[in-house]
Structures are given as C-alpha cells and as structure tokens.
Amino acid sequence: MAISELKLPQGVSAHAFKNPVLLADGLALKVAEQLRAAIEARGTAVLVVSGGRSPVAFFQNLAKQALDWSKVVVTLADERWVPVEHADSNAGLLKRYLLQGPAARAKFLSLYSATANLEEAAQNADRLLAELPPIDVLILGMGDDGHTASLFPDSPNLADALKLDGSRRCWPMLAPTVPHQRLSMSRALLASATHKVLSISGQSKLTTLNAALAGDDVAAMPIRAFLQPTLEIYWCP
Template identity: 45%
Template sequence: MIESNFPSVDALNSGFAAKIADVLREGIAARGNASLIVSGGRTPQGMFAQLSEQDLDWSKVVISLADERWVDASDDASNEKMVRGHLLKNKAAAARFVGLKNAADSAEQGVAGCVSEIKQIPVPFDVVILGMGEDGHTASLFPCSAQIAQGLDLNYPQPYLAVQPTTAPHWRMSLSLAALLDSRKIFLHLTGEGKKVVLNQALAGTDEFEMPIRAVLKRADVELVWAP
C-alpha cells in the first residue's frame, strides 16, 4: 500500500484534489473520457470543494457513487445530495453524474436499474475513492449484513447489490468488490488517528468478512491518503 500522508486536513484537501485531477486529465488524454467513483460522508466534503475548482475538461468526466442509501436524493442522508452540494459545482458542474437511487420502491428492486445505468460510466474506472468505517466496511460492504458474502464474491454476476446493514440505518446500493477492483486507481481517504488505528487492525488480520476493507487491500494497489 502506497501512503500519502499530509500534515493537516487542509493540506490533504488541496493536495488530494490536485492528484485526482491529474489522473482524470491523463484518462481524458489517453481515452477521451474519464470516470470518477466517489464515496459519501463528511470526510471528502472539503476535498470535493477543492476538486470542483480544478482546471480540466469536466464535460468528459462521468462521476458516480461507490454506494448510496436508498433514500430520496433530497434527503440529508443521501450521498447524491452531498456530492451535488460539494462537488458538482464550479468547474465540475460540467461533469455528468450517474446516481444510484432510482424510482424502484426498494433497493433490491432497484439493482436492475443501476446495472443498466452503469453502461454510461467508462470502465475500468479511472479513479475510485473509498472510505472506511470503524467496523472496517467500505462502500456499503458491511460485515454485519446478510449480503456480505455476495458483495465480496469476485464471481458475483452484477456490479451492484442491495445491502441491509444491521448496525446502520437504511437499505443501501453498493458496488460489489469485483466492480470496485475494476479500477485504474483506488484511493483510501481517511482522516484522524482513530481511522489509522482501524486501518492497522485491518492490515494485521486476514478475515475479509470481519473487515471487508481487507478484501480491497489484499487485491489492489491502494493508495492511502491520510491526515491527522
């Protein structure tokens, strides 16, 4: 695992935004387009604001989510709402966004629609930005969920699956492990000493069902981006 450690969150936000923009520019130069998969939560919000100001041809970038809560896009729990408010503005307003929440009544019923929509996203993904929970989950691959075996199965036939965590609210839509790994560059974005402790626990063990982030770290050249 490559480590990019920054002295502060502000330094991380600006440095990481510039790093992502460089990868997207390379993708556009090489293939005419680029894809960016982002995660929700509070951690990336400051970095998204910096990224939205980066100078590149955003009209050739497709942005989507690693996972989403099955709530309306106007709900405060929606990752789409957060991304629209913090990233899809300024220069990045020209990017195309592919959301995961659709009109289906349930996440389980919504999988087919998400699978259809992923055709709009260039793969392999150019950049995937993952977070990690205190329990070692990433995207919505929760160790507590009944669906974790499907999510970590590299032969699972669909890029998305519906997940119901037992330790967090809302059904979720999540990219599968196999879909996440189909990426040119995977970043793990963490801040705070507590998350560093959790990461060290993940690195020290092997049970992927206990801490699903291990499944990514084991199979990909992940770059850790961290600040205290």
C-alpha cells in the same frame, strides 16, 4: 501510532498530511491529474467517490480544478436509500459540494431510484453500471468497523457482494446504523478501478486500518479486500 508504523503490503503506498485541509488539496490535485490523463488517453474519464461528511473538503477542492468536466462521468461507490433531497443522501452531497460551477458539466450516474424498491433499484443500477466505461479513479473511505463503500460486516448480501469474480455490479445492502438500507458497488467492480485511493483521517481510523492489516478475514473487515498492490492511502490526524 503513525502511519509509517503500519506494515503495508508490497505495492500499497501511504501519504501522510498534517491536517484535513492539506489532505483534501493534495488528493484533489492528484485526482485531477489522473482524470486529465484518462481524458487525453480515451476522451472520457470515470470517477467513483464515496459519501459521508469526510470528503466534503476534497469535493470542494476538486470542483476548482481545471478539467474538461463535460468529459467526466461521476458516480458513487454506494448510496443511502433516501431521496436526493434528504440530508443523508450521497447524491445530494455531490450536488452541493462537487457538481458546482464548471464541474456541474460532468455527467452524474445515480444509484438511487425514487420509483423502485431497493432490490429493483439495485438491478436498475447494475444495468446502468454495465454501460459505464472502465473506472479510472476510485476514492474509498472506511468505517471504524472496517466497512468500505456500503460493504458492511454481517450484511445479508455481503458474501455475494465480496466475490472477486462476481458479475453483478450493484447490491442492496444493510448498514447497522440509520439509514439501514443502502446500495453498494460490488467488490469486483470497485477493484477494477485503475487508480484506487483510501482516504481516512484520525487516529481511530489508523487503529482500524492496523487491525485490518493484521488479519485476512474479508467478511469481518471488508476493507481488507482492497488492501492490495496499487492502493494509495491518504491519511491525516
């Protein structure tokens, strides 16, 4: 299957790249352009990214872009419930690969709190996110089960987290794999981003996306909540 064969909703666009290197470069250039425009328009820019191993090359490319990083706020769509020093920490991943060199001047808003339990940390993150300016750029990933951020099928708080008109910005979530406990931005907050990108690679992700496009049960495949006009999909084999 090729990405051109997908039946995308009107207003959703797809960009195919020959390999992960070209995708990371193309996405970094586009995001940097969008962040510059936001800074020029209102003096600050907000970037929300996802963790995992896939975005590493994108982070490294973005860190090299010419930006006034002191005017950029970076935060995460979701976080694993582990200390920053842990290999699975998304915050740790950002510190190693994005917040380096000039990009270290960006303000980082962490969802994790070392002195609170999961529910307390979610409430604390919710308060911090309430003070966040509007999200300019959102980069989402997707799992083979159709989850995005840490909005996992069958997670106890999923129904509330998926409410489009929900007022809460951050929820404690459970993943089916270790580490189980997560923090995730809500659908309502994620969907408010001006620019939304789904970045995926590999045929298996294309198969998952095709399945998501074929149905409308958002709880079964939460990525469906974001397959809406203005979404841009970046894909490579």
